Structure formats: structure tokens, C-alpha cells
Amino acid sequence: MKCNQCQSEMVEDCKVNVEFDTPGITISKKGKGLFNKVSAKSKAAVCSNCGYVAFYIDKYKEFSK
Ligand SMILES: [Zn+2]
DSSP states (O other): OBOTTTOOBEEEEEOOOOGGGOOSOEEEEOOSSTTOOEEEEOEEEEETTTOOEEEEOSOGGGGGO
């Protein structure tokens, strides 16, 4: 993953921590039907050159359904 700001290689797979010890941010999208909900835990990538932080998920392809 390249940094949006300076095009340096970013450090991926960083754990996302928010307040109160919540284990990461979960992103979900409601689909059609009862069991058609997709969700994914977000990860962060950090640029060690300029400090830019990007959030991403692994199962992004499921969100296009
Ligand atoms: Zn950067």
C-alpha cells in the first residue's frame, strides 16, 4: 500500500485501537435478506515517512455484493 500523500510504502496490518479498549472498528453493510450482512474489522496502515494513516479492510470484495 502506497501513501496517498508522499507515495512512500506504508506499514500495513496495524491494529486499530479506539477508546475504552474496543478491539478495533467494525465496518458493516446491510445487504438484502436476513443473513446477507457483511462486516469487517478495519486495519490501519501508517506511513513512516509523513505520518499519514489509512484505514482499510481485508474483505472489501464482499462489500460490492
Ligand atoms: Zn507518507
